[in-house]
Each structure stands twice: as structure tokens, then as C-alpha cells.
Amino acid sequence: MAALEPDTVRTYRQAAEMFGVSERSMGSWWRAYRSGGREALAVRRIRRPGPQELISDEERGTPFQAMADYSPEELLIGGPLWTRAAVRELIRVVTGVVMTERGVGKWLRRHGFTPQRPARRAYQQQEKTVRAWLEEEYPAIAARAKAEKAQVAWADQYGLRSDTAPPGRSWAPKGRTPVARANGRRLRVNVMSDIASRGALWFTVFTGRFTAKVLTGFLDRLARQAGRKVHVITDRHPVHRSKAVRAWLYENTDRIELHLMPGYSPELNHDIATARFKNEYASKT
Incomplete structure (x- = not known):
């Protein structure tokens, strides 16, 4: 803003060309400076809040315990393995929350779950x-x-x-x-x-x-x-x-x-x- 204060330049366009920014940005900065001083020009990084958990802490334990104690087949909601589709259906049945399969995958990873293959014996190969x-x-x-x-x-x-x-x-x-x-x-x-x-x-x-x-x-x-x-x-x-x-x-x-x-x-x-x-x-x- 020092370029504008002593009337070094007379228009926003001249100032914008001097600093390599748009005329609109220069005008916004000058108005902010006139109303609040240099402090008004400080960049304030505001972190956008992420989406809140649709499932509460109290409800979350129920599907996790069900996954530990039963297979989807035993609960009549899928096959023998806990796939994202099966977990999605379990969440819907237990909590009433409807999620996409992609969202289920992110939710599971967030809480320490990973897709794993059952252990298998390695065979020697020449x-x-x-x-x-x-x-x-x-x-x-x-x-x-x-x-x-x-x-x-x-x-x-x-x-x-x-x-x-x-x-x-x-x-x-x-x-x-x-x-x-x-x-x-x-x-x-x-x-x-x-x-x-x-x-x-x-x-x-x-x-x-x-x-x-x-x-x-x-x-x-x-x-x-x-x-x-x-x-x-x-x-x-x-x-x-x-x-x-x-x-x-x-x-x-x-x-x-x-x-x-x-x-x-x-x-x-x-x-x-x-x-x-x-x-x-x-x-x-």
C-alpha cells in the first residue's frame, strides 16, 4: 500500500501493473487497508470443518462388535466375508445410517480397519x-x-x-x-x-x-x-x-x-x- 499512500501511482490499474496483480485485488486490498490498517491485510487461513461423523461414538461400537462376533452370512446380510457392501448393510441395519460403499471404506480406514487376505501357506517355486x-x-x-x-x-x-x-x-x-x-x-x-x-x-x-x-x-x-x-x-x-x-x-x-x-x-x-x-x-x- 506504500505505493498508493504518497501518491506514487494514481489508479488501481497502475498499482496492479506495478505489482503484477489484478486491478480488482488491488482495490480490495486498498479498501481493507484504509478501514483496518496493515493488520487487515494479514492472510487468515480458516480451516474448513470436515463432515461430522454420521455415527456417534456410542453407536459405532455396535457394528464393530458385530463384525468381530459374526460373519455377514450369519447375519443374513451377505456372504462369508466383511466386504464394504456387507459393512454398508450392517451399518444401515444397526444405526439406520445409509452410506456409499466408498464412504464405508473411508470410514473403516479412519477407525483402523484394513482389507486383508486370509493367511495362506507359501509354496516353493523354482x-x-x-x-x-x-x-x-x-x-x-x-x-x-x-x-x-x-x-x-x-x-x-x-x-x-x-x-x-x-x-x-x-x-x-x-x-x-x-x-x-x-x-x-x-x-x-x-x-x-x-x-x-x-x-x-x-x-x-x-x-x-x-x-x-x-x-x-x-x-x-x-x-x-x-x-x-x-x-x-x-x-x-x-x-x-x-x-x-x-x-x-x-x-x-x-x-x-x-x-x-x-x-x-x-x-x-x-x-x-x-x-x-x-x-x-x-x-x-
Whole structure:
């Protein structure tokens, strides 16, 4: 304001050009200075108050305790894991507050919750062997299948149990692994499936043990339903390498070929993980 006081400049425009600001700002500053002095020009930073908690401290403990004691399935509001959608419904039922799923996520993080995967056992993987198989053996299999106008498919078998923790994430206090309650009756079935490179799926469900008879019966149906030769890629399960299976494959070479992947690759369940092999290889070719 010193430039205006001794009449160094006569208009707001001249002062604005001198200090490199807008004429409007200069006028506002000058009026503030004339009415309140230099103190009126001090910048006052006013922090905007954030949105208040829609859920009071007293109400907040109820959904947290429910999440600790029950699963959404037990409360009939969702599946076995505490997802944002399930927590949103719990809050609505318990407190009457309606929140968006995004808001629920922010609210949970604010109070020390994080989405966590259930603990799982790590399996050893020989990365060099897997890489060599991916870069050398698999391209050879794919080339043979193309020349023979055959199908390439990835196979695996696994068990489904009623007392197994479901896959996914469940919200829980940070540092405290969530627990998914399971049925104590331990119902179980076994599944063998085969996924082709372009998404075709074949599967069978059985309650007994996985044996050579089960495998060869599945492969026989697979060849019939595919309508052409199939190159099946799978893990090194003992049944896959059994004498009975090798004898069956020898007699059905024109219909089925079995290719075994390296040990511990890429994960315990190949049906889910082998797509990454295919996608990674396809991105390089």
C-alpha cells in the first residue's frame, strides 16, 4: 500500500501493473487497508470443518462388535466375508445410517480397519525352471497343437470343503487377521476341470478319491466333447504320472496328450493361475 499512500501511482490499474496483480485485488486490498490498517491485510487461513461423523461414538461400537462376533452370512446380510457392501448393510441395519460403499471404506480406514487376505501357506517355486518351461516348452506345445488343429487346455483337480475359508478380503482391525467361520460338518466334494485357451470349460464333480480311473474317464469325455485332439497341460500330481494313466495315454495318443508343468508352478491350483502363463506368453508373441 506504500505505493498508493504518497501518491506514487494514481489508479488501481497502475498499482496492479506495478505489482503484477489484478486491478480488482488491488482495490480490495486498498479498501481493507484504509478501514483496518496493515493488520487487515494479514492472510487468515480458516480451516474448513470436515463432515461430522454420521455415527456417534456410542453407536459405532455396535457394528464393530458385530463384525468381530459374526460373519455377514450369519447375519443374513451377505456372504462369508466383511466386504464394504456387507459393512454398508450392517451399518444401515444397526444405526439406520445409509452410506456409499466408498464412504464405508473411508470410514473403516479412519477407525483402523484394513482389507486383508486370509493367511495362506507359501509354496516353493523354482522360478528358473518355470521360466524355461514358459519360454521353451510351452511355445513348442502351442505350435504342435496349431499344426494338428488341436485344442490346448489347462487342467487341475481340487477339493471343495464346507469348512474352508473362502477366498477374498474381509475388513478387520489392522494387524488382526479375520476369521471366517465354517460349517463343522465338513462336507466335501472333489472337482476336476479343464480350461481351454479361449475360455471353453469342461469339469466333473466326484465325492471319492482322485484316481487314475477318475482321470482317464474325464480325459475320455473331454476328447469326445471337444471333438478333436486335446493337449492337456497340468501339474505333476502322482496320479498324472501313474502307470495306468501312462498306459491309457499310449492307447489314446491321437486323442489326448498330457504335458506336465514344472513342480510348484505357478501355484497349488493351476486352473486359476495358469491364465497368467498364457497371458504372459501371448504378450511376448
